Amino acid sequence: MSEPRATSDLVEIPDDDYGDIPRETLIGLYHHVRLARELELRLVSLFKQSKVVGGLYPGYGHEATTVGSAFALGPGDVLLPLHRDLGAQIARGQPLKYIFAQYMGKATSPTGGKDGNVHLANPELGIVGCISHIGAMLPVAVGISYAGRVLGRTVVTMSYIGDGGSSIGEVHEALNFAAVLDIPFILVVENNRFAYSTPVNRQYRCEHISDRAAGYGISGVRVDGNNILAVYAAARRAAERGRRGEGPTMLECETMRMMGHSVHDPAQYVPRELIEEGRRRDPVARYERYLLRHGVLHEADVPAWTERVAGEIDAAVTWAEQSPMPEPAEAARGVYAEGGSGRTLGGGV
Amino acid sequence: MTVPARTYIEAIREGLRGEMRRDRRVVCLGEDIGAYGGAFKVTEGLLEEFGEARVLDTPMAESSIVGMAIGMALRGLRPVAEMQFADFISLAFNQLVNNAGTLHYRFGFKVPMVVRCPSGGGVHGGPFHSQNIEAYFFHAPGLKIVAPATAYDARGLMVSAIRDDNPVLYLEHKFLYRRVRDEVPEADFSVPLGQAAVRRPGRHLTLVGYGSTVAMALEAAQTLAAEGVEAEVIDLRSLVPMDLDTVMQSVRRTHRVVVAHEDRRRGGVGAEIAAEIAEHALEYLDAPVGRVAALDTPVPFSPPLEEFYLPNAAKVLEVARNTARY
Numbered sequence: 001m002s003e004p005r006a007t008s009d010l011v012e013i014p015d016d017d018y019g020d021i022p023r024e025t026l027i028g029l030y031h032h033v034r035l036a037r038e039l040e041l042r043l044v045s046l047f048k049q050s051k052v053v054g055g056l057y058p059g060y061g062h063e064a065t066t067v068g069s070a071f072a073l074g075p076g077d078v079l080l081p082l083h084r085d086l087g088a089q090i091a092r093g094q095p096l097k098y099i100f101a102q103y104m105g106k107a108t109s110p111t112g113g114k115d116g117n118v119h120l121a122n123p124e125l126g127i128v129g130c131i132s133h134i135g136a137m138l139p140v141a142v143g144i145s146y147a148g149r150v151l152g153r154t155v156v157t158m159s160y161i162g163d164g165g166s167s168i169g170e171v172h173e174a175l176n177f178a179a180v181l182d183i184p185f186i187l188v189v190e191n192n193r194f195a196y197s198t199p200v201n202r203q204y205r206c207e208h209i210s211d212r213a214a215g216y217g218i219s220g221v222r223v224d225g226n227n228i229l230a231v232y233a234a235a236r237r238a239a240e241r242g243r244r245g246e247g248p249t250m251l252e253c254e255t256m257r258m259m260g261h262s263v264h265d266p267a268q269y270v271p272r273e274l275i276e277e278g279r280r281r282d283p284v285a286r287y288e289r290y291l292l293r294h295g296v297l298h299e300a301d302v303p304a305w306t307e308r309v310a311g312e313i314d315a316a317v318t319w320a321e322q323s324p325m326p327e328p329a330e331a332a333r334g335v336y337a338e339g340g341s342g343r344t345l346g347g348g349v
Numbered sequence: 350m351t352v353p354a355r356t357y358i359e360a361i362r363e364g365l366r367g368e369m370r371r372d373r374r375v376v377c378l379g380e381d382i383g384a385y386g387g388a389f390k391v392t393e394g395l396l397e398e399f400g401e402a403r404v405l406d407t408p409m410a411e412s413s414i415v416g417m418a419i420g421m422a423l424r425g426l427r428p429v430a431e432m433q434f435a436d437f438i439s440l441a442f443n444q445l446v447n448n449a450g451t452l453h454y455r456f457g458f459k460v461p462m463v464v465r466c467p468s469g470g471g472v473h474g475g476p477f478h479s480q481n482i483e484a485y486f487f488h489a490p491g492l493k494i495v496a497p498a499t500a501y502d503a504r505g506l507m508v509s510a511i512r513d514d515n516p517v518l519y520l521e522h523k524f525l526y527r528r529v530r531d532e533v534p535e536a537d538f539s540v541p542l543g544q545a546a547v548r549r550p551g552r553h554l555t556l557v558g559y560g561s562t563v564a565m566a567l568e569a570a571q572t573l574a575a576e577g578v579e580a581e582v583i584d585l586r587s588l589v590p591m592d593l594d595t596v597m598q599s600v601r602r603t604h605r606v607v608v609a610h611e612d613r614r615r616g617g618v619g620a621e622i623a624a625e626i627a628e629h630a631l632e633y634l635d636a637p638v639g640r641v642a643a644l645d646t647p648v649p650f651s652p653p654l655e656e657f658y659l660p661n662a663a664k665v666l667e668v669a670r671n672t673a674r675y
């Protein structure tokens with residue numbers, strides 16, 4: 001397959017083109033895409049039981065995009081996921097138990113209850129959590145990569161933006177910074193057709209967001225975001241380009257938001273046809289069919305996988321539920337790094 | 350050992366250069382800071398010594414300059430970002446307040462970075478090149494703020510700001526750049542964050558200032574002394590953390606206090622100091638806390654207007670006399 005160009009032609013990857021992806025990776029992707037789906041369904045059910053504190057923004061339907069992209073990163077790379085990217089967090093190794101503890105506001109969550117939902121970090125795994133201000137993590141990603149360069153190590157950074165988020169000014173700033181400095185930064189654009197209730201035709205007038213890449217002089221790639229192997233292959237290629245010093249990539253993944261903006265939102269503004277089309281393209285079922293068709297997975301294996309995924313989630317939920325809530329006075333602590341208290345990505349220099 | 354006289358701006362540069370020599374993780378970034386040496390020439394010569402990777406000329410995008418510095422800090426560098434003028438930090442407000450200021454609290458990251466802010470008026474820069482920005486950020490948790498008044502402190506506080514593991518706003522006063530000159534040792538030294546300096550001892554009245562108002566307070570104190578009023582002058586040096594102990598101890602001895610800053614009065618740092626004194630030392634006060642500050646207007650351009658807007662030694666003196674007489 002030819003290298004993506006600095007335009008946003010849809011990169012169509014025929015099914016037989018995945019021959020170079022090892023079986024282990026194919027199975028790893030399957031495991032995580034199933035986990036991502038079940039994890040969120042469990043969170044929705046915990047939400048209905050009032051066990052989730054605050055909001056929940058399901059990434060149901062995005063699993064191929066989030067898992068496929070983050071799976072392409074290497075050990076020293078850094079992920080900066082956004083509000084619908086739990087799939088990316090777990091693909092990077094964020095323990096499930098931390099995720100549940102975080103949503104429940106428990107003392108055992110990585111933020112100790114100081115922040116909630118998908119605002120999770122993990123310095124050891126190279127994950128920096130987001131702030132709620134969409135777009136604000138993109139220049140941070142560029143800085144992380146740049147630091148790698150100064151310290152003599154290539155650090156690929158990957159962050160995310162939605163079709164709505166693509167309208168924010170900082171997206172332009174960060175892509176332009178990354179472009180002029182040849183930063184190995186991958187911006188995954190999760191184009192799921194809606195930003196809260198606002199459809200894409202109220203966000204941009206160009207044909208595709210990734211068409212903008214050419215204007216920055218960077219690589220723009222567009223893939224079917226419900227095809228996990230297409231996302232994985234394109235993200236891996238973007239990471240390789242970055243490592244070769246060829247700069248950033250805008251990777252637009254065309255997907256569909258299959259639930260409301262949050263669990264509070266019934267999404268009545270979404271036309272039924274789009275939902276139905278999204279169902280037909282369901283990324284999890286589709287990948288499973290692919291693996292079965294290619295003999296990577298056998299019909300008889302599926303129930304065991306289902307059980308394994310449920311078991312992992314059950315264990316994590318139990319751990320989180322049994323975890324204590326934080327001590328109230330903890331709220332007053334930890335504003336400043338004192339006496340060497342702070343951590344650094346990659347364990348320092 | 351020789352202790353040469355240095356201007357405030359040279360002291361800032363020497364602080365930066367010394368830390369860049371000492372620690373390869375210290376990296377400067379900002380607009381026009383490389384070959385040009387910065388709009389005020391603070392970074393002159395650094396590119397030649399440290400190279401392009403460590404003296405990074407950036408595109409014009411303040412939010413991303415600060416955002417990028419945050420990323421650099423997370424990955425193990427000690428970035429020093431320059432705002433060409435402090436006024437433009439409004440574009441980076443979100444990055445500082447929400448991102449830099451919360452990363453330790455939420456995730457336990459350290460964010461060792463400095464944002465240099467050429468601040469203040471008196472140079473006829475008009476509404477957008479003369480502002481003091483401390484009050485906007487004084488309110489925000491997770492950020493530290495320093496404001497040197499002398500060349501010695503300009504270097505010593507730069508060193509401490511760079512070595513600190515938190516985001517620090519370093520307010521360098523443009524008016525002082527080439528007007529303030531004092532003795533700065535050649536040897537390595539630092540001035541700790543959060544420690545005020547008593548610039549002049551006195552027993553009748555306490556004058557509290559920082560940055561440009563320290564010199565005004567000293568000038569006013571000299572006149573007061575001739576009138577038989579011995580004013581103690583405290584230079585805060587660091588606003589967050591703030592050395593309120595030194596202020597309180599002084600107030601408990603002198604029983605009268607005037608707080609002076611160049612920033613606007615309403616909601617300024619002085620209001621917080623006055624409230625702290627009211628809460629913790631009211632019974633020691635023989636007069637209401639006096640305040641000297643700029644007008645609550647944009648910074649006007651024309652010299653007579655700007656002079657009317659800004660505090661000066663005469664205005665400090667007037668409020669100090671009223672407080673002393675009360």
Ligand SMILES: Cc1ncc(C[n+]2csc(CCOP(=O)(O)OP(=O)(O)O)c2C)c(N)n1
Pocket residue numbers: 083084132133134161162163164165166168190192194195196257261
């Ligand atoms: C700067 C900013 N403005 C508004 C919001 C509130 N908000 C959160 S998500 C969202 C819609 C985002 O849509 P999109 O970027 O398309 O991503 P999606 O939620 O569809 O995945 C909005 C308006 C925010 N978080 N940040």
